[in-house]
Amino acid sequence: MNIINELNWRGLVKQITNEEKLLQAQQANKAVYCGFDPTAASLHVGHLMMIVTLQRFGKAGFNPIALIGGGTGMIGDPSFKSDERVLQTNEQVLANVQAIEKQLRAIIPNVQFANNADWLNNMTLIDFLRDVGKDFTLSYLLAKESIATRIQTGLSITEFSYTMLQAYDFWHLYSNMDCKVQIGGSDQWGNITSGTDYINSKVGRDNSQAAGFTIPLLVKSDGKKFGKTESGAVWLDSTKTSEYEFYQFWLNQDDADCERMMKYLTFLSEAEISKLQAEHQQAPTQRIMQKQLAAEITRFVHQQAGLDKAIKLTEAFFQGNIANLDKALLKDALAAIPSTNLASDATIIEAIVASQCASSKREAREFIAAKAITFNDAIVEDENAKLSSIPLLENQYILIKRGKRKYFGIKIV
Template structure:
């Protein structure tokens, strides 16, 4: 199966500049690259589509290159953004690059890393104007959707130059690292074609073997933006989003989105996905599709150890045995629930209201009478006992459980 056939059945083909050149690059084992600007010190699940696709190209015989935008990150990509990006300091960008690269080594260890700061920082303004700017016609740039949509609302010369810098990246990788293909999301089509056109201008279209490829953006069936949870962005860094929270994010996806996500974000084969979805439809309450999705993606990002942590915490919450976890897993579990520091001199009824387990004393007393509130697995019976009467697990954590599944956390102060 060619890379195009593989991506076609997955629904991952949006635009290709030249199919023949793409297949030729696969046959010759050429490199393929995808660029990521260091806007934070970690990537998030919104980047997973491109990370998985880059790995998919690697498994199809390409040499994958993960390009860090240490240079372009100083400018900011204006593509379809509502306004000008806030520029980051050089020090912050460098720290972000380090954070992302250390993260990605664990996720896709066989990838080659490059940083466009290595060549863009060396280029003087005059060199850029002569060697790059000379090959770009103004009407050509103004016709690009990513630029045209920003002209009316405001576009600085800084951001206007971004597409030319990205084109130069492609040329540099093409000439120095045998990189024949650039991939990106559909919002990157304008920047990618700037690269293929620039290479054509350098060596002639007949001689160029450069190709560009984009995948569709992942959207959810309910119209909500993919990649956000109730608490915000879902990061790939476990110190920002724990393995448990990451696993739960995928476990809580809607049935309507599972088929697309299994095709886009996992390496399961077509027959495996079809068989899984058929089984899922027979007993949807078992959430087999969501469980497999969560297992596959958590393993890809966090490894088997990360998945094991997520499963242990999930099981502990489900079975009401969270206080039996070891200290590391307890800390992760505690970070995943709403929590608050509360004075140890507070009464228990005041404490459960303050942490959010009840909205009023009347409601709290209803829960207490029904024996529906436990603190570290001890049923709350006397509302006037002090919080100090509850022994924290590992001298730190108090888990408040309301009913069978709702958890809150208290730290005594």
């Protein structure tokens, strides 16, 4: 498989420093790396583009390396950020590094891992200025778009130096791990070319085997940023975004985005995607593309067990039998719906409003009169009854259902 051809039909080629060197690295089974900044204790769906692409390079014959920025994370990449980053403590960065590495090992276990703190933390300021800074001119750095866009709003020497540190990372991996290719999102082009240029200065342009490659940033068809919901980012950590919520996020994608997401984020072939698209067009209400997209990506991130859990919860919500779930799945279900804590002496009508099932007591009374509200599958009629009179699920929970499939949760405290 020619990696460039494979990525071209998927729409994943943005920029390549040297196609010939990239293909030579593929033929020689050289290493390729992608960096991940430990800015939080979990990666989010915006990172999936690079995680999947790194895995794709591995399937094409490269040796993939996931580089965790334990060193550069102490600074933060300024690329196309409007403001200076708030520096994290050593303890925060270390905790994030450990969490992200554990997360990535579960998703892409066949990938090697490296942490640039292992070499950057051992470098003195004098070492950096002599061995790295000497090879960069001020005019070269100021010409970088990622730097130039920040000059007017303010850029510290700390963040100004970031691109040189990333260049040194590439050189270190090039020299010590036979890594000849760096990949990243299109916002990383300036940092990646700093690396290839730095390696060229070390070994000579004609002798250098280094190549850089970028993919487009993940945006929706309307141009809006991808991966944000009303409740915030969609995380890859199931304790932050449950498997059910993750699955639902993909299940709710617009038709206009599905084909692109299939190409970008799954390992399905061109023929398989075309077949799914044709089937979807025949019966769009069945949401065939969305279901396959959600299944493929949820399985990739949360493995088959996570997908099975998400599908069970989806079916339970759809069929209205959440109360019959086992304890673990019931807890996941309640975490995925609007929920609140209440004391057992609260009234039915207070619970309906507090849980967001109704916007006011007047509306709650209308729902009760229409027999549209159930508490743990029993129709409620007395608005003044106490929650203590309701038989609890697992001795703790009340599941409110409005209509056929609107759910709200109460935890008795």
